[in-house]
Amino acid sequence: MYQIEQLGEDLYRIALQRHLELSPEALRAPTNVYLCGPAPWALINAGHPAIHAEDLSEALSECGVRADQIDRIIATSWDIDCVGGAQNFPQAELFVLSPDMVAPGDLEMVTERRRAALRERTTELAASLEGFDAGVVHTWLERFYPRQTRTLDFVPLRQGARARAGRLDLQVHQCAGITPGHMALFDAESATLFSGDIALSGLPAHISDAPGYATSIERLAGLNPERALPNHGRPFERARWTLVRASRFLNNTLSSAASALFNGPTIVEFIERDRGYELDEPVELLWNFELFKVLFDELVRTRTIQADGEGVTRRYGVDVEDPRADVRSAGSNPSSSSSP
Template sequence: MYQIEQLGEDLFRIALQRHLEFSPEALRAPTNVYLCGPAPWALINAGHPSVHAEDLSHALSECGVRADQIDRIIATSWEIDCVGGAQNFPNAELFVLSPDMFAPGDLEMIIERRRAALRERTSELAAALEGFDAGIVHTWLERFYPRQSRALNFVPLRQGARVRAGRLDLQVHPCSGITAGHMALFDEASAILFSGDVALSGLPARMDDAAGYATSIERLAALNPERALPNHGRPFERARWTLVRASRFLTNTLSSAASALFNGPTIVEFIERDRGYELHEPVELLWNFELFKVLFDELVRTRTIQAEGEGVTRRYGVDVDDPRAEVRSAGSNPSSSSSS
């Protein structure tokens, strides 16, 4: 399942639409791989190593390119759906952001850190929420984060470095706040920005530092890009305006979140009540929990709100009550609560 869109001379967006069962909504948008030519051909990102492998191969063939003709892959992050698929192109040279400039790299170690953190959070949610199906989450984690190489050969990139991708002369711009080792790529001549996982509409799929993320958006907007090509979803024209709008959206989200936390909800309560729907899928709940925890902890850091308690029972707001209160709102089963 894929779509091919020609964006310019020898520049194609391959939108890979397949995703795993139970994937959170944030990961259901098409995953973009960009084919840059002419030969020798380059890919911006390589997709998921298993979920996207067959579709990407078919899409390249439709573009008249064989897998063994891919000369290089430039991965915008160390996330599994950016760098993982590089294993399917053994003849291609891999470029990844690596400020310490070490190569080869232990990709499995990086992925295992992510798995382990999500497994730990899953256990906390299962202990606190009655009916939370941790088994579904663990199965999804093992499939989305399959075992990876412990000796990944790559060309390390750092801030300001330039790398060719077909006709494009791309400059590296690290983006903090999303995931470690994330970068955007900018071609000054065409004003094209490969914006990575920066969200051009709404909240990002992943974020580990809200302040760093906000700064990254501002820095990318200062490049005055005309077109933004993200890792997920459709491209955007008027890219600078889109990035400025994304920055304002993040600011407004933080402000409105603070006003919605007047009664000290837990993150689970906020997700289920203030976002206007209930999350019945455990992977969806886990993914949203991780995102909103980053946002709420930023509000605490800036002393916009208070917080009490720890883990999934932590309460955020102006009038924070007993952190040992029930995780869910009034009327829920007391047995589903957990003390911090």
């Protein structure tokens, strides 16, 4: 399934809606590929190499463009749903952020790092949570992160570089705190910002470094964009205000988290308390665990809260109870929901 939205003269948003069964909620928003013209045509991102391939080809045809007419692809990150689909356009030049202007040419190495980190976390969760089905997660990981090429041919970009995409003259703005190799692209003439995986509403789907992520939002707001075109979800007008609001939301989340961490919950307990029920979907639990661990560990680093223990059973909050208690303890109250 896909939807096509014309955003301007020779500028289209192709929202690819197909996702794998059991994908976490954070990945269920449409994945956006932007078609920029006129010829020679360019894509901002190329979608997932398998999940989106057929839909993207059909959408391009509906826009009057053949796949072999795509001249270049600019991927906003090394994530599988940004750069992975480039393999379906072998004639197109691929542009990706590469601060040292050389590496990484091994896309499988980048993908395997992500797979391995999630596999390791899955093992930890399975060892601590009764009933956690690690097999379901491993199957999902292999399908969502399929094997990639070890010899990627790409044109390297770095901070401040410019790249043409149809009518747009895009300047590269490296974004820390999300995933390695992430960037936003800004066309000054139209004040259009391709904002990548910066969350314009709520929390991001993935974050690796909270301070770096917060700084990235502030820097993009400083460009005074009028329109923000994200990798996932709908476009936003009043983009500068939207980014300022996103920055405020993140800061408020971090500053108010301590009050939500009563009774020193583990991350799993916090997630289930926030949702109001026991989360039985293992992929969803894994994805949320990774997000909140980064945020909570940042609170510990800044001494906003204290923590006790390690790994899945680590407890966060001011009033830390017995760290040896079961992760899903009888004393927790899943019906008491308190969002940061």
